[in-house]
Amino acid sequence: xxxxEEGQRLDPWGSGVIKDYGRLQSEFxxxxxxxxxxxxxxxxxxxxxxxxxxxxxxxxxxxxxxxNKPFAVMSGIKPEGTFHLGNKMTADDMVFFQSLSRKTTVxxxxxxxxxxxxxxxxxxESSKMAVQNVADILALGLDPERTVAYMQSEExxxxxxxxxxxxxxxxxxxRAIYGERPIGLYISALIQAGDILMPQxxxxxxxxxxxVPVGADQDPHIRLTRDLAARYHDEFGFIPPSSIYxxxxxxxxxxxxxxxxxxxxxxxxxxxxxxxxxxxxxxFTGGRATVEEQRRLGAxxxxxxxxxxxxxxFAIDDEHVQRVYDECxxxxxLCGECKxxxxxxxxxxxxxxxxxxxxxxxDARELLTKNKRYLASIGE
Amino acid sequence: xxxxEEGQRLDPWGSGVIKDYGRLQSEFxxxxxxxxxxxxxxxxxxxxxxxxxxxxxxxxxxxxxxxNKPFAVMSGIKPEGTFHLGNKMTADDMVFFQSLSRKTTVxxxxxxxxxxxxxxxxxxESSKMAVQNVADILALGLDPERTVAYMQSEExxxxxxxxxxxxxxxxxxxRAIYGERPIGLYISALIQAGDILMPQxxxxxxxxxxxVPVGADQDPHIRLTRDLAARYHDEFGFIPPSSIYxxxxxxxxxxxxxxxxxxxxxxxxxxxxxxxxxxxxxxFTGGRATVEEQRRLGAxxxxxxxxxxxxxxFAIDDEHVQRVYDECxxxxxLCGECKxxxxxxxxxxxxxxxxxxxxxxxDARELLTKNKRYLASIGE
Numbered sequence: 083x084x085x086x087e088e089g090q091r092l093d094p095w096g097s098g099v100i101k102d103y104g105r106l107q108s109e110f111x112x113x114x115x116x117x118x119x120x121x122x123x124x125x126x127x128x129x130x131x132x133x134x135x136x137x138x139x140x141x142x143x144x145x146x147x148x149x150n151k152p153f154a155v156m157s158g159i160k161p162e163g164t165f166h167l168g169n170k171m172t173a174d175d176m177v178f179f180q181s182l183s184r185k186t187t188v189x190x191x192x193x194x195x196x197x198x199x200x201x202x203x204x205x206x207e208s209s210k211m212a213v214q215n216v217a218d219i220l221a222l223g224l225d226p227e228r229t230v231a232y233m234q235s236e237e238x239x240x241x242x243x244x245x246x247x248x249x250x251x252x253x254x255x256x257r258a259i260y261g262e263r264p265i266g267l268y269i270s271a272l273i274q275a276g277d278i279l280m281p282q283x284x285x286x287x288x289x290x291x292x293x294v295p296v297g298a299d300q301d302p303h304i305r306l307t308r309d310l311a312a313r314y315h316d317e318f319g320f321i322p323p324s325s326i327y328x329x330x331x332x333x334x335x336x337x338x339x340x341x342x343x344x345x346x347x348x349x350x351x352x353x354x355x356x357x358x359x360x361x362x363x364x365x366f367t368g369g370r371a372t373v374e375e376q377r378r379l380g381a382x383x384x385x386x387x388x389x390x391x392x393x394x395x396f397a398i399d400d401e402h403v404q405r406v407y408d409e410c411x412x413x414x415x416l417c418g419e420c421k422x423x424x425x426x427x428x429x430x431x432x433x434x435x436x437x438x439x440x441x442x443x444x445d446a447r448e449l450l451t452k453n454k455r456y457l458a459s460i461g462e
Numbered sequence: 463x464x465x466x467e468e469g470q471r472l473d474p475w476g477s478g479v480i481k482d483y484g485r486l487q488s489e490f491x492x493x494x495x496x497x498x499x500x501x502x503x504x505x506x507x508x509x510x511x512x513x514x515x516x517x518x519x520x521x522x523x524x525x526x527x528x529x530n531k532p533f534a535v536m537s538g539i540k541p542e543g544t545f546h547l548g549n550k551m552t553a554d555d556m557v558f559f560q561s562l563s564r565k566t567t568v569x570x571x572x573x574x575x576x577x578x579x580x581x582x583x584x585x586x587e588s589s590k591m592a593v594q595n596v597a598d599i600l601a602l603g604l605d606p607e608r609t610v611a612y613m614q615s616e617e618x619x620x621x622x623x624x625x626x627x628x629x630x631x632x633x634x635x636x637r638a639i640y641g642e643r644p645i646g647l648y649i650s651a652l653i654q655a656g657d658i659l660m661p662q663x664x665x666x667x668x669x670x671x672x673x674v675p676v677g678a679d680q681d682p683h684i685r686l687t688r689d690l691a692a693r694y695h696d697e698f699g700f701i702p703p704s705s706i707y708x709x710x711x712x713x714x715x716x717x718x719x720x721x722x723x724x725x726x727x728x729x730x731x732x733x734x735x736x737x738x739x740x741x742x743x744x745x746f747t748g749g750r751a752t753v754e755e756q757r758r759l760g761a762x763x764x765x766x767x768x769x770x771x772x773x774x775x776f777a778i779d780d781e782h783v784q785r786v787y788d789e790c791x792x793x794x795x796l797c798g799e800c801k802x803x804x805x806x807x808x809x810x811x812x813x814x815x816x817x818x819x820x821x822x823x824x825d826a827r828e829l830l831t832k833n834k835r836y837l838a839s840i841g842e
Contacts, residue, residue: 195622199629241621242575242585245653249579249646256645265636266629268645273625 093261093299103135103298103329110301112136112327118144126178128328130400131393134175134295138304139324142291147183153291154281155179156323158191158234158274161211162201164350165218167340167395168297171328175295177223187286188224190216190231191240191277196270198235205235214439216446218351221438226449230286232457234273239283243276244269247310255309259302275307278323279314285460289319298327299339331394332387336366351439355432359425362391368410369417380413388417388424396427473641473679483515483678483709490681492516492707498524506558508708510780511773514555514675518684519704522671527563533671534661535559536703538571538614538654541591542581544730545598547720547775548677551708555675557603567666568604570596570611571620571657576650578615585615594819596826598731601818606829610666612837614653619663623656624649627690635689639682655687658703659694665840669699678707679719711774712767716746731819735812739805742771748790749797760793768797768804776807 106112115137119129121144128134146153157172159165180186192215194208203211216231234240248269256268282289294304304325311320330339333347340348349358368386370376383389389410397403409415486492495517499509501524508514526533537552539545560566572595574588583591596611614620628649636648662669674684684705691700710719713727720728729738748766750756763769769790777783789795 195625198622199626235618235622238615238618238621241618242578242615245575245646245649246579248649249644251645253642253645262633264629265631265633265645265648266625269625269628269649 093302106136106298106301106327110305112138112298112301115140115326121148123182126174127397127400128171128175128178131403132329133171133394134326134328136298136327137325138308139291139322140293140326142321143179143293143324146185146291150183150185151290152185152187152287153183153293154187154189154286155293155295156189156191156278156281157295158193158277159215160193160197160200161208161215162197162203162342163211163214164342164352165215166342166350167331167348169215169218170222170351170395171297171331172295173219173222173224175326175328176219179293179295180225180228181223184228186228187281188229189277189281189292190219190229191237192216192231192233194233194235195273196234199266199270205233208235209233212450213443213446214352216449217439217442218435220442220445220449221435226445229449229453230456231450231453233454234277236454237280237457239280239285240273240276243279244272246314247272247275250313251310256306259306259309271303271306274303275310278303278307279311279318279320282318282320289321291321292323294323294325296325296327297330299330301325301327331390332385334361334365334387336387349428351432351435353432355429355436358432359429362388362425362428363421365421367417367421373416376416377413380411381415381417383407383410386410388421391424391428396424396431398427473682486516486678486681486707490685492518492678492681495520495706501528503562506554507777507780508551508555508558511783512709513551513774514706514708516678516707517705518688519671519702520673520706522701523559523673523704526565526671530563530565531670532565532567532667533563533673534567534569534666535673535675536569536571536658536661537675538573538657539595540573540577540580541588541595542577542583542722543591543594544722544732545595546722546730547711547728549595549598550602550731550775551677551711552675553599553602553604555706555708556599559673559675560605560608561603564608566608567661568609569657569661569672570599570609571617572596572611572613574613574615575653576614579646579650585613588615589613592830593823593826594732596829597819597822598815600822600825600829601815606825609829609833610836611830611833613834614657616834617660617837619660619665620653620656623659624652626694627652627655630693631690636686639686639689651683651686654683655690658683658687659691659698659700662698662700669701671701672703674703674705676705676707677710679710681705681707711770712765714741714745714767716767729808731812731815733812735809735816738812739809742768742805742808743801745801747797747801753796756796757793760791761795761797763787763790766790768801771804771808776804776811778807 107114113136115134118140143153155176157176159169176188180188192212194205197203197208198205212233220226278292278294281292308322311322314320333340335347337347346361349361365388367388368382370379370381389406392406393403487494493516495514498520523533535556537556539549556568560568572592574585577583577588578585592613600606658672658674661672676684688702691702694700713720715727717727726741729741745768747768748762750759750761769786772786773783
C-alpha cells in the first residue's frame with residue numbers, strides 16, 4: 083500500500099491546501115461539531131453555516147458557559163497594517179464566544195516580535211498598527227471591558243513560558259508535529275504556546291478553560307500547546323486549551339487559501355471599497371464553460387470563492403446564503419449577476435465597517451494603554 | 463588516519479576536560495595573549511600568572527582603553543545561591559577591566575530564567591539571591607557606578623534579540639557549533655547571545671567593543687555570538703564581541719573542572735570558612751607516593767588543585783606563587799604543610815570577604831533597584 087507522504091502533516095506556515103476536512107478528524111483527532119450544536123443558546127453564522135467544522139474539548143467551554151464560570155478566548159494578530167478576511171474569521175469567533183457569557187475574557191496578542199522578525203516592521207510601527215487592528219475588532223463587536231490586548235514584545239510572561247517549555251520538550255516532539263524546521267519557527271510555535279497558556283497563570287486568576295479559534299491549518303500549534311499543558315500540569319495546573327476550527331476561505335483567484343502574498347486573492351477590511359468590489363467582479367467562480375451549460379447543470383458553489391464571500395461574511399442572513407446556493411447550483415443564478423450582488427454587498431460592508439472603525443480608534447488606543455498599565459501592575 | 467571524534471567540540475554544558483590549551487588556538491582560532499601583554503598599563507594576577515591564556519579581538523578593547531572610548535564588559539551568573547570560585551574568576555576579570563578605564567560599563571546578567579528552568583528556583587527566590595551575588599561582586603571590587611545588573615526575566619530586549627537571532631540562524635549552524643542538542647539548550651545559547659549583544663543597542667549608546675571574560679569551555683557561545691554579530695551587522699551595527707579566556711581550575715578532588723554538582727570539588731565564597739579549609743586539607747595533590755620520592759623528584763604543581771588555589775586566587779602576590787611553585791617542584795615543600803598554608807589563606811580570605819559582603823548588601827540592593835528603574839525608563 084502506498085503511503086500518502088504529502089499532506090500527512092498540517093503546515094501552519096504554508097499556503098496549505100486542505101481538501102478533505104473529514105480526514106482531519108480521522109487522522110489528527112479533531113472532533114466534529116454537530117453533536118454540540120444543540121448545547122448552544124444561539125448559533126453564530128460560522129456554526130449555522132458549517133464554517134466551523136471541528137473542535138477539541140469545546141464541551142469544556144460550553145460547561146463553563148452553563149455553570150457561569152470564567153473562561154478565556156485567546157487569539158492574536160501579526161500587525162502588518164492590514165486586517166484581512168482571515169483575521170475577521172477569527173475575530174468573529176472571538177466576538178461570538180465573548181457574547182455567550184459575562185465571564186469570558188478575550189486575550190488578544192499583537193505579534194509584533196514576529197512582525198519584526200518576518201517583515202522587518204519596527205516595534206513603534208507595530209504599536210501604531212495595533213491601534214488600527216484593535217479598532218477593527220472593536221468594530222466587529224468585541225467588548226473592550228472584557229478584553230486584554232497586549233504587545234508580545236512587552237509580555238515577559240509569554241517569553242518566560244516559552245523558555246520553560248523549551249526545556250520540557252524534545253526535538254523529536256517538535257519534529258513529529260512540524261517536521262524538520264528552522265529553529266526560528268520552533269521558537270515561534272513555543273511563543274504561541276506561551277500566548278495560549280498565559281491566561282491560566284495565577285495573575286490572571288489561575289487555571290481555566292481557554293478557547294482558541296483557528297483555521298484548520300493551525301492545528302499543529304494547538305496539539306503542541308495541549309501536549310505542553312499536560313506536561314506542565316503539575317507545575318501550573320494548566321487545563322488543555324480547547325479549540326474550534328473554521329474552514330479556510332478560497333482565494334478569489336481560485337486557489338485553496340487566501341494569501342497575503344497575493345493581494346488579488348482577497349482583500350482587507352481597510353481596503354478601498356471600490357478596489358475590493360473590483361476584485362470580486364474579477365474573481366474566479368464555480369461557473370460552467372457556457373451559459374447554456376450552466377443553465378442545464380447548475381454552477382459549482384462548493385468550488386466558488388464568490389459563494390464563499392456570501393457564506394463566510396457578507397450574506398444578509400442564513401436564508402440569503404441558502405438562496406444563493408440553491409439558485410447557483412440550480413442554474414438560475416449566473417456568475418455575472420452573482421458577482422455584481424456580492425461586489426455591492428462587499429462595498430457596502432466595507433464602507434460601514436471603515437466608518438465605524440475610525441470612530442473607534444480612540445477607544446482602541448485607550449484599551450491598549452489601559453491594558454499596558456494593567457499588565458505592568460499585576461504581580462509575577 | 464584516525465580522526466579524534468571526541469573533543470573536537472567544546473562543550474559549554476559538560477563538565478569539560480580541557481587538557482591541551484594549545485589545541486584551542488590551532489583548532490578554534492582562539493589567539494594567544496602574550497603578544498598583547500606589553501600593551502597593558504598594569505597586569506591582573508590572571509594575566510601575570512598565565513591564567514588568562516587566550517583571547518579574541520582583545521586588541522579592540524585595548525584600543526578603546528588607549529583612545530579613552532567607551533566599551534563594555536559583559537558577564538552573568540545563574541543565581542543558585544552560591545558564588546563559587548568560577549564566578550570569582552569571571553568577576554575578577556570584570557573588576558580588572560573596569561579598572562582600566564573610566565569609560566567601561568559592566569553588564570551583569572542574573573540568569574533567573576535559566577535558574578528557574580534548570581533548577582526550579584522561583585523568580586522571587588532568584589531576586590533575593592541576586593542581591594547576594596551582586597554584593598559578592600561589589601566585595602570583589604566592582605564599581606557600582608559603572609555597572610548595569612539586570613534580571614534576565616525582566617529584560618525584554620534580550621528576549622527580542624533572541625527571537626530575532628533565531629530567524630537568522632540555521633539548525634546546521636547550531637549543530638556545527640554545539641552538536642545535536644535539545645532545543646532548550648539552543649535557546650539558552652541564543653539568549654546568551656542576546657545578553658552579550660544588548661550593550662550595543664542604541665539605548666545603551668550604540669555599537670561599541672564588548673569584552674566577555676569566560677572559561678575556555680564557553681568559547682562556543684562566543685563563536686555563535688560573533689557569527690550573529692556579523693550576520694546582523696547591517697541592521698544593528700554590531701561589533702563582534704571580544705573575549706578573554708581563563709584556564710579552568712582543577713577540582714579539589716582531582717578532576718579537571720570544579721563542579722557545582724560535586725560540593726567537595728570546590729567551595730563557594732559564602733561557605734563556612736572552616737568547612738572550606740577542611741576541604742583544602744582533604745584535597746587531592748600533585749604529591750609523590752612517598753616523602754622520599756617527593757624530596758628527590760619534586761611534586762607536580764601543574765597537576766595540583768592546591769597549587770591552583772594559590773595561583774588562581776589566594777597567594778599574596780606573584781612572588782608568592784613563584785615561591786610555592788619552586789619549592790613544590792624542587793622537593794622542598796611537602797603537601798601537608800602546603801595544604802596547611804593554603805587552608806589558612808582560604809579561611810582568612812573567606813572571613814574577610816564575607817564580612818565585606820554583608821556590609822555591601824544594602825549597596826547591592828540599591829544598585830539592583832536603581833538599574834531596574836533605569837532599564838525600564840530608557841526608550842526602546
